Structure formats: structure tokens, C-alpha cells
Amino acid sequence: MNAAEWHAACDRRLAELGVDPREARRLADDSAAEALASGLHPAELFGPATAYATSLASAARQPLAAPLARARGPVVLRLAGVTKRYRRREVLRGVDLVLRGGEVAAVVGANGSGKSTLLGVCAGSVKASGGTVERAARIGYAPQQHGVAPYLTPDEHFRLFGAVHGMGARKAVATGTRLAAGLGWRPRDTVAGKLSGGTQQKLNVVLGELDRPDLILLDEPYQGFDQDSYLDLWAQVYAWRDAGAGVLVVTHLLHDLDKVDHVLELQGSEDR
Amino acid sequence: MRKQWLHGFLDLSLLCLLAERRDYGLGLGQRLAEAGFGDIPGGTLYPSLLRLEKQGLVQTDWETSTVGPRRKYFDLTPDGRAAAAARAAEWREFRAAVDRVAALAEETA
Amino acid sequence: MTLTIAATSLREIGRRRAALLLVIALPLAFYAARADQQGQAIRFLALGVGWAVATLSLFSHVNSRHLDRRLTVVGASPSALLIGRQAALAATGLAMAAGYFGLIALTQDVERLWAVAVLLVTTVLIAAPLGAVVSLVLPRELEGALALLAVMATQMLADPEGTLAKALPLWSTRELAAYAVDPVGGEYFERGLLHFAVVVVLCSAAAWTAAVVRLRPQALPQPAP
The missing domain is CATH 1.10.8 (Helicase, Ruva Protein; domain 3)
Known part of the structure; x- marks a missing residue:
């Protein structure tokens, strides 16, 4: 060369x-x-x-200025005594959380401790067995698996999710492309199934924030994510927070937990 | 081990060297080597300088010389000067703490 | 939104080249194998089209299960998702059926050619929601495709006068084929259409109910500030 x-x-x-x-x-x-x-x-x-x-x-990609002064906004998620039982197995037991706009909550716990179940409860795709869940209407949701369609290109994903949010096709693609750049990725005309694992996760995350939601529910990707992508993701989490969104992150690695506002440690399931 | 430490302290070291005087990239590399850090690869040095520039701690300008090719010079901004002083003080505190526990290991050895 | 979903689904179907080619080839193979006997050839072709469209529908619904859940969580309507995907499948199926109709018109001298068109259209309209229903019971491509194959094979082999054949979804196809090809009375046509109407309503209702029950997110109240 x-x-x-x-x-x-x-x-x-x-x-x-x-x-x-x-x-x-x-x-x-x-x-x-x-x-x-x-x-x-x-x-x-x-x-x-x-x-x-x-x-x-x-x-x-380092931010040009010091982080914005944060204002804590209205409550975007309130969990009170949330439980989830599958038959005799208790997956969640009495989870409480009050998350405001401009705050980050990290959900930690061993594998099988119900982290993804809790995310599903907050999203509304899983019905809680007990307790109350109150949540802002405009949410972004990036699940751990199967969040993207293998036969669609990134732009088609942007248009599809944009349509759900009532965005025009052109605006959806422009927004998606801009958000992707923040994660160090330039989408191209390749179907999602042929993207690397890390890039699929970036697409997944971008789809979760397309609509500037008040609450972002994120199952932290770790498969196929390298160290730089990982740091970029957390920079993104703080950027969302600074822009006033509430962020609930299910995290698998304990990353700088002193920087987040709430740590919710799940105990795991118990057979009874 | 040293490599990992350097990774954490390169920004601080660069700020301190620039606090002494403005310099260009290769000059900073040489001064780090003279200070005892060993050879710092350009692939580590320049991204660090860029990061400091993006944080508004370092400013750059190009200087043409009569003899050689033009060079990019790095200098501290007022923010950079304040950051250098603050971080150097923090470092001395931290070093003192590590020294105290390291001394324990030497005593018992 | 329904339009975007339909357009997106069409693209997805189009990109599954191998699956698409195979399901297009199957009815053709059925037809070629029985080309000498007009009635059988058309009957088999129609059942083949039914299997092909139902299988594509199954693949489409199995593949989009998780994505649809994600879309409904952020505000998509389950009905719009189902209707969008079904519209794309029906469009694909009808395009396929038009091709086969052309083939039959060119290669056979059929007594009531228009009835062949009716029979292909009804088959497609049953097959699309049928695939969706099967994807609920067998949410995996291989198992679902095999189950559909079993349904179609039984439909081909069962005595059309027996209860079993009448309980299967594509009995109308056999009746309409008989009306198109054989010199039989209008009662075949009427019975066929009636059976078609019942099956389409049942399959669509089942697919729609399941989509709404499975996909509709919990209604969560807004928090007090």
C-alpha cells in the first residue's frame, strides 16, 4: 500500500x-x-x-461542548410493586421505580433475573401479574433480539418505523441516517440480514430513537458489539438523557454505574 | 500494564507538555519519549490530540517554515490551561494515595 | 401506514428469491404432471397455487412476528399490520394466478374459462389468511410448510363427497374446478362460492382475532408528573 x-x-x-x-x-x-x-x-x-x-x-465524535445542564423533567415511567409470575415461577417481585425525563435507570442482574421481562412490562408487550405501571405514551423500544427485519434495508426500516410514527418517508430516512452517524455508522443499501451483528444492533438502536421519544427502553446489545461501539452507545444514552428523555437500559456489563441516576438490581426468579 | 496506564494518562501528559510550550505532533512524541514514556505510536498520539481539540482544550494552527514542510502546531486554550492545572493537581493526590499503599507492599516484602 | 406495510411486505417477499421460485414452480409441476387430463390438471394447479400462497403467507407472518410486536409497542395498529401484509400477499398471489390463468387459456380448451379465473382468485383469497392462521399454531417455517403440504395433499386425495374433504379449506376449489371443466350444473358453482365465503370469513376472523389478541400492547396509563 x-x-x-x-x-x-x-x-x-x-x-x-x-x-x-x-x-x-x-x-x-x-x-x-x-x-x-x-x-x-x-x-x-x-x-x-x-x-x-x-x-x-x-x-x-467527542461532544464539542460540556454536557448540557440537565433539567429533570416530568415522570415518564412509574413502577409500583410490579410482579410477574409465569405459573409457579416468580420472575419479578415487587419492582419499584420512578424515572423522570433527563434520567437514566440501569437494570442489572444475573441472566434469567427477569431483566428482559421487566423491559417487556414497561413496553406493554408483557402483562404484569401485579402492581401498577404508568408510562409516557411516546416511547422508543429496542429489544435485544429480532428487533429488525432481515429482508429489509436500513432505509426501508426507517420508512416503516417512520410511517408508524406518522413521519414522511424522506424525513424518516434523513433522521435515521443522522442518528446512525452518531453511532459511527453510515447505512447502505444492504438488507439487515447481511449486516454484521454490531451493525444490526446499531440499526436496532436507531429505530428505537427515531421519533424523539420521551422514554427509551433499551436492551443493551452486547453480541457483536466491540468496545468502541459500546462506548458510543453509552455516549448516546447520555445524549438522550441530556436532551430530556428518560432512558431505561437493561445492561449486562456494569459500566460506570455511578454515572446513571437509578440502579435497579433484579434478584432473579424463584421456584415455589 | 504500562501501556494501559499510559492510555489513561496520555491526555493529562499532553496537556502538561503543552502547558510548558506549544509544539507539533512529532515534537510532542519526542518529548514524551524523553520523559520516559517510551515510543508513543502516532496511531495513539494523534487521536488523543484530536480528542483534546474537540473538547476545546487544545487549539491548532498550521505554520509554514522556510526550510521544511508546513506543520500543525498544538497549543492550549484558556480552558486547556485550567484543565491542565486541575488535572495535574488531581493526579498528584491520586499518586500520593497509590504511593502510600505501594509503600506497604515494599515494607512487607 | 397500511400502505407502507403492504409495500414493505411486497419487497420482503420479492427478496426471498429461492422460496418465491420454488412456490411458483410447484403449481407448474402439478399442472405439467397432469396436463393430459384437463380437469385434474386445473384442479392440481389450483391446489398448488393455494399451497404456494399459503406458504408465502406463512413465511411472511412467521418472519415478522417479533418485528410486528415491536411496531405495535410504539403505536402501530395490529389490524393495519395484518391488513398490510395480507394485501401484499394477495397481490403477489393474484399476480401469480394471472400468470397461470394465461397459461391455462393458452394450453387448454376449457368449457367455462371465466370460472377458472374465479377459482384461482378464490383460492388465493383463502390461502393468504390460511397461512396466517397456520403461523399461529406452528410458528416455524419448516413445520408450517409441512402442515400446509399435508392439508393440500389430503384435499387432493380425499373423496370430494366425504365430510373430511368438505371440512378442509380448499373444497371450494374442487367444486369450482368441476364447474369450470365438466358439463355440470350451476349448483357446483353455488356450493363452491358458499364454501369459499364461509372459509374466507372464518380464516380472516381467526387471523384477525389472533393478531389483535397477541399484538395489542397493554394499555398503560400516563404517569402523573
Whole structure:
């Protein structure tokens, strides 16, 4: 790979990662000038082009300003004594939570402790056996599995979900594309079934926030998610929060729990 | 181990070096090496500088020289200067704490 | 929204090239195998079309189960989802049926050609909701496709006068085929249409009830601030 090819590969990768084309060009030009000044081959100075572009893209996505001052909004989710029983198995026992706009709640617990069930209860797809659930009407929902249609392209997903939210096709695609860039991804004309696991998860997350919901219910993706994508996702969670949404995240890794507003630890099921 | 530590402290180190004087990328790399950090690959150094720039702590400008090619110089912004001082103080506190527990291991060894 | 869902479903069906080709080829194979006996050929072709459309419908509903749940949670209407998907399936089926109708018109000298058109249309209209109903009981592609094959095979083999045949969904196809091909009276046509009407209403009602019961999210009250 000669120097020009290296820079082209770097530029391409930056664009793939959703960096604004002008910004990508500037970063690539800077790198070229830096390499020229050093008299080194770019691969010698920066390492492999794609790896370097990935680091650059991640650094470039840092927020420009300090986080917005947060105002806690109205209650978007209130759980009081929520229980869920499947026959004799008690999956959720007396879950309480008050989540306001501008707050993040992390749901943690071992596998099988009812995390996904709780998410389903909040979404309304699972009926609670007891207790009360009050919830804002406009929600975004990104389940862990089967959240996307394997035979549809990302743009078709945007249009479909946009139609449900009463958005025009063009606006839905524009919004989806912009949100994808925030997660370091530029959607292309490939059906979802052929996207990598990590990219499918990004699509899943983007669909969950398409309508600027008041409450976002997110089953944190972990399969096929690399470290950078993972950090981007959490940056996104805080961005939603700063924009005033309430976020309920089911999380599998204990990531910076001191940064979230509520931690809900589920105890797990019990056979009786 | 050192590599992981460096990852956490590279931003701080760069802020401190820039607090001393403005510099260009390769110059910063050399000064880190002289300080005892070893060779820092450009693939680590430049993204760090970009991140600091995006955070508004570092500003850049291009300088053409009469002898060599043009170079990008990095300098602290007023925010960067404040951040360098604050983080250096935090680091000294943290280092003192680690020193105290490390001393325990040396005493018992 | 129903329109978007129908358009989206059409695209999904179109992208399952292998499945689409196979279900188009099956009725053709049935037809070719019996091309020498007019009545049998048309009957088998129609049952083949029924199986093909029902299978496509099954695939479509099995595949969209989780997505539909997600869509209803954020506000999509279960009825709109069902109607949109069914419309796409009916459109695909009717396009297929039109092709086969052309084939029959070209290769056979049928007594009542218009009745062939009626029989193909009724078959498609039964098959689309039938696939949806089967997807409720057998929510997996392979099992569902086999079950549909069993239903169709039984329909082909069972004595059309027996109770078993009349209880199966495509009995009307046999009656209408007889009316189209053989010199029989109008009672075949009437019986066929009546059976068709009953089956379509039953299948559609079952599919719709199930969609609403399964997909409609819990009504959750808004929290007090």
C-alpha cells in the first residue's frame, strides 16, 4: 500500500464510520500533511489505515461542548410493586421505580433475573401479574433480539418505523441516517440480514430513537458489539438523557454505574 | 500494564507538555519519549490530540517554515490551561494515595 | 401506514428469491404432471397455487412476528399490520394466478374459462389468511410448510363427497374446478362460492382475532408528573 492508497483507505473508513464528509476530508488532509512533515510512510507513523481511522472517528465524535445542564423533567415511567409470575415461577417481585425525563435507570442482574421481562412490562408487550405501571405514551423500544427485519434495508426500516410514527418517508430516512452517524455508522443499501451483528444492533438502536421519544427502553446489545461501539452507545444514552428523555437500559456489563441516576438490581426468579 | 496506564494518562501528559510550550505532533512524541514514556505510536498520539481539540482544550494552527514542510502546531486554550492545572493537581493526590499503599507492599516484602 | 406495510411486505417477499421460485414452480409441476387430463390438471394447479400462497403467507407472518410486536409497542395498529401484509400477499398471489390463468387459456380448451379465473382468485383469497392462521399454531417455517403440504395433499386425495374433504379449506376449489371443466350444473358453482365465503370469513376472523389478541400492547396509563 503506497501513501496515497493509505490515505484513501483512511478517508473511506472515516466516511463508513459516519464522520461528516468535510470533517473526514480535513482529518485525512491533516494526516497526509503530518506524514509528509515527518518524512515517514503513514503506515509507519499512524499504523494500519483502518485502525487509525477508527480511533480518529471515535475521537472526533467527542461532544464539542460540556454536557448540557440537565433539567429533570416530568415522570415518564412509574413502577409500583410490579410482579410477574409465569405459573409457579416468580420472575419479578415487587419492582419499584420512578424515572423522570433527563434520567437514566440501569437494570442489572444475573441472566434469567427477569431483566428482559421487566423491559417487556414497561413496553406493554408483557402483562404484569401485579402492581401498577404508568408510562409516557411516546416511547422508543429496542429489544435485544429480532428487533429488525432481515429482508429489509436500513432505509426501508426507517420508512416503516417512520410511517408508524406518522413521519414522511424522506424525513424518516434523513433522521435515521443522522442518528446512525452518531453511532459511527453510515447505512447502505444492504438488507439487515447481511449486516454484521454490531451493525444490526446499531440499526436496532436507531429505530428505537427515531421519533424523539420521551422514554427509551433499551436492551443493551452486547453480541457483536466491540468496545468502541459500546462506548458510543453509552455516549448516546447520555445524549438522550441530556436532551430530556428518560432512558431505561437493561445492561449486562456494569459500566460506570455511578454515572446513571437509578440502579435497579433484579434478584432473579424463584421456584415455589 | 504500562501501556494501559499510559492510555489513561496520555491526555493529562499532553496537556502538561503543552502547558510548558506549544509544539507539533512529532515534537510532542519526542518529548514524551524523553520523559520516559517510551515510543508513543502516532496511531495513539494523534487521536488523543484530536480528542483534546474537540473538547476545546487544545487549539491548532498550521505554520509554514522556510526550510521544511508546513506543520500543525498544538497549543492550549484558556480552558486547556485550567484543565491542565486541575488535572495535574488531581493526579498528584491520586499518586500520593497509590504511593502510600505501594509503600506497604515494599515494607512487607 | 397500511400502505407502507403492504409495500414493505411486497419487497420482503420479492427478496426471498429461492422460496418465491420454488412456490411458483410447484403449481407448474402439478399442472405439467397432469396436463393430459384437463380437469385434474386445473384442479392440481389450483391446489398448488393455494399451497404456494399459503406458504408465502406463512413465511411472511412467521418472519415478522417479533418485528410486528415491536411496531405495535410504539403505536402501530395490529389490524393495519395484518391488513398490510395480507394485501401484499394477495397481490403477489393474484399476480401469480394471472400468470397461470394465461397459461391455462393458452394450453387448454376449457368449457367455462371465466370460472377458472374465479377459482384461482378464490383460492388465493383463502390461502393468504390460511397461512396466517397456520403461523399461529406452528410458528416455524419448516413445520408450517409441512402442515400446509399435508392439508393440500389430503384435499387432493380425499373423496370430494366425504365430510373430511368438505371440512378442509380448499373444497371450494374442487367444486369450482368441476364447474369450470365438466358439463355440470350451476349448483357446483353455488356450493363452491358458499364454501369459499364461509372459509374466507372464518380464516380472516381467526387471523384477525389472533393478531389483535397477541399484538395489542397493554394499555398503560400516563404517569402523573
